[in-house]
Amino acid sequence: MNVQGNIKDAVQPLSEAMIPTQDGQYRMIVFQDEQTAQEHVAMVMGEIDSAKPTLVRLHSECMTGDLFGSYRCDCGEQLAGARQRIAEEGAGIILYFRQEGRGIGLANKLRAYALQDQGHDTVDANLLLGFAADQRSFDSAAAMLMHLGVRMVTLMTNNPRKIEALQALGIAVVERLPLHPAPRPENHHYLATKALKLGHRLEGMDSL
Incomplete structure (x- = not known):
């Protein structure tokens, strides 16, 4: 059985165009x-x-952080850091996934925020809503990379789960490049929970 071929079939390209950006x-x-x-x-x-190896960022949609600059998370800062690194290198790929709120959707993400305001952390809030701590799948990421002819990546991430998922699906992660969110009072507990409960490798967390 052609496992990589089966994974590649998980997505289909629909359209493309050139996009000039800053x-x-x-x-x-x-x-x-x-x-x-x-x-x-x-x-x-x-x-x-x-x-x-291709410089790659797997980024799940975060309307509050990416678009509106929310300080509750570090998503927008991670995306900006990845864009800057790719611009400096002159080549790379950002895969942007419609998996808002670690896969629970925007409405449920705001419900989770309301629970966090009551004292629950980001993991427990998801669990209280009946979801896993992280609902996302990265099968489509491997499939998209295969469509693009990429089999080896330098991955910009703090999340070891992304590395494990890609490697299990046939994409070699030859190096991890950390992204460095700016700790703020608004996201202190969020970042600490990601490090403690989700295993994110957040260098400098001991200074929070």
């Missing part, structure tokens, strides 16, 4: 997840050499 020019490709019908995006800058 960071440089990206090729934007929309993929559809065959199981969920969600549309995910690959933002590809520069030439991708399949013989070398």
